[in-house]
Amino acid sequence: MIVAPYMLKAFLCSVGLTWMRSRSPGAGISRSWARALPCKPSPAGVAAVVGTAAVPPCCFLQQGQLSLRGGLRVPPCAFSTLGWWMVGIPPDTAGTSSVGLRAERSPVFACSPMDLSELLKEGTKESHDRAENTQFVKDFLKGRIKKELFKLATVALYFTYSALEEEMDHNKDNPLFAPLYFPVELHRREALAKDLKYFYGEDWKEKIQCSEATQQYVDRIHHVGQHEPELLVAHAYTRYMGDLSGGQVLKKVAQRALKLPSTEEGIQFYVFDNISNAQQFKQLYRARMNALDLDKNTKERIVEEANKAFRFNMQVFDELDKVGRSLGEEAQDGGVPVHDGKGDIRKCPYYADKLGTAGPSCPFHAAVGLARQPLVQLVLAACMAVAAGAAAWYIL
Incomplete structure (x- = not known):
């Protein structure tokens, strides 16, 4: 029975990790969170020029700007620090991507209903x-x-x-x-x-x-x-x-x-x-x-x-x-x-x-797709934890 508390901890960790994964920026939750965050006005004088077009700056939550091809600068839309998106380059990389765009600050932007x-x-x-x-x-x-x-x-x-x-x-x-x-x-x-x-x-x-x-x-x-x-x-x-x-x-x-x-x-x-x-x-x-x-x-x-x-x-x-x-x-x-x-x-x-x-x-592809669902992952984690607990109880 000494092992049981550890099995409980493992179960709680599995549930927590599954929940966090389902709420990750890749799952699309960061955008909804960003919508709920208050939006500060853009700093005075900030504007972007794309070609010959003057583009009004978007509101944003913290200092940051996106540098585009040819040195043109466009301020990002509202974003949170919950995640980043890089234009054509990995999240942990800086530099110029194959699309010819350089990301200095990479926001996960939140769209307004009027966008x-x-x-x-x-x-x-x-x-x-x-x-x-x-x-x-x-x-x-x-x-x-x-x-x-x-x-x-x-x-x-x-x-x-x-x-x-x-x-x-x-x-x-x-x-x-x-x-x-x-x-x-x-x-x-x-x-x-x-x-x-x-x-x-x-x-x-x-x-x-x-x-x-x-x-x-x-x-x-x-x-x-x-x-x-x-x-x-x-x-x-x-x-x-x-x-x-x-x-x-x-x-x-x-x-x-x-x-x-x-x-x-x-x-x-x-x-x-x-x-x-x-x-x-x-x-x-x-x-x-x-x-x-x-x-x-x-x-x-x-x-x-x-x-x-x-x-x-x-x-x-x-x-x-x-x-x-x-x-x-x-x-x-x-x-x-x-x-x-x-x-x-x-x-x-x-x-x-x-x-x-x-x-x-393909049945394999169907199974993989099903296993990627957060609810299915949660159920699997719970079943594994219960099975591990039962095995530990039986051994002891």
């Missing part, structure tokens, strides 16, 4: 739900994608990104868009050209054409870039944030379902060589969005435009689905491919599906 990123998240939920339930997206995520259809989808993306990045280049010095201009890290046109060359050959430009639904999308992007450039934010956010989230799941699905080379030919669109950590880059991107000097009316228009972007994407999906039904059946490697789960499909603005109907493709 543009929060307004977009809440204001596009309904469109997101409709987009994720289009037949094309559901079939894609289940691995039921024909090669010819995937090629046509790549063509649609090529024309879409060519238009978007052309207008972004034209507006790179516009103060209402300049902070979100990341050509080295984000632009997809060249990657899509490589994919089309792989699928269609050297003369790929002569073999592709813009579909009707894609052309409507392209026309809208050009109109926005030329007449309402502040709305480019909606199209850039919808496309690139999705590519860095759910797009990484689609990459693995396509690679296995279409039996593409492991050297990533044909899926270069999904490869972001100049972003070493997608999650941290997305945090930076949202922080810059929230720092844009926009009034309430402009923010509402951006949310409305993001919903239009969803609709254009859904029209393209429906068009592809109709084409897919007309294509002959091809041999497919059915089912969702096994992947590491790092792509957060729930945060993809347009390519998303709950994946609930397909179920896990």
Whole structure:
């Protein structure tokens, strides 16, 4: 019975560690704590300049600033000392990352309900739900994608990104868009050209054409870039944030379902060589969005435009689905491919599906995913402690 107190201590330690782990910044709790903390005003005279754009400083909880590419400085949003995020570099490292950004002070920022990123998240939920339930997206995520259809989808993306990045280049010095201009890290046109060359050959430009639904999308992007450039934010956010989230799941699905080379030919669109950590880059991107000097009316228009972007994407999906039904059946490697789960499909603005109907493709991966749940860990820790106590009692 002498061992019993030690077993009790071990049990309490296990419970405590499990609780602390479930409340760690990586689990997302630091953001909710940071929201509850009081926010002090920014020190007088602090301002940030991004390109030629004067960006008003965010409020913050302690001294700190984030130094960005080219010596440009942007004060962080409200943050707590409960955790840090580094732009493309490990938490215990300082220096320049592969995305070309240097983090001197790395805040875990707390967003206000009136921040543009929060307004977009809440204001596009309904469109997101409709987009994720289009037949094309559901079939894609289940691995039921024909090669010819995937090629046509790549063509649609090529024309879409060519238009978007052309207008972004034209507006790179516009103060209402300049902070979100990341050509080295984000632009997809060249990657899509490589994919089309792989699928269609050297003369790929002569073999592709813009579909009707894609052309409507392209026309809208050009109109926005030329007449309402502040709305480019909606199209850039919808496309690139999705590519860095759910797009990484689609990459693995396509690679296995279409039996593409492991050297990533044909899926270069999904490869972001100049972003070493997608999650941290997305945090930076949202922080810059929230720092844009926009009034309430402009923010509402951006949310409305993001919903239009969803609709254009859904029209393209429906068009592809109709084409897919007309294509002959091809041999497919059915089912969702096994992947590491790092792509957060729930945060993809347009390519998303709950994946609930397909179920896990591997029992081991399902077990690992279940074991990562805090409640399951707590129960396991309790069972182990009880078993250890029982064994000690039996021995004594």
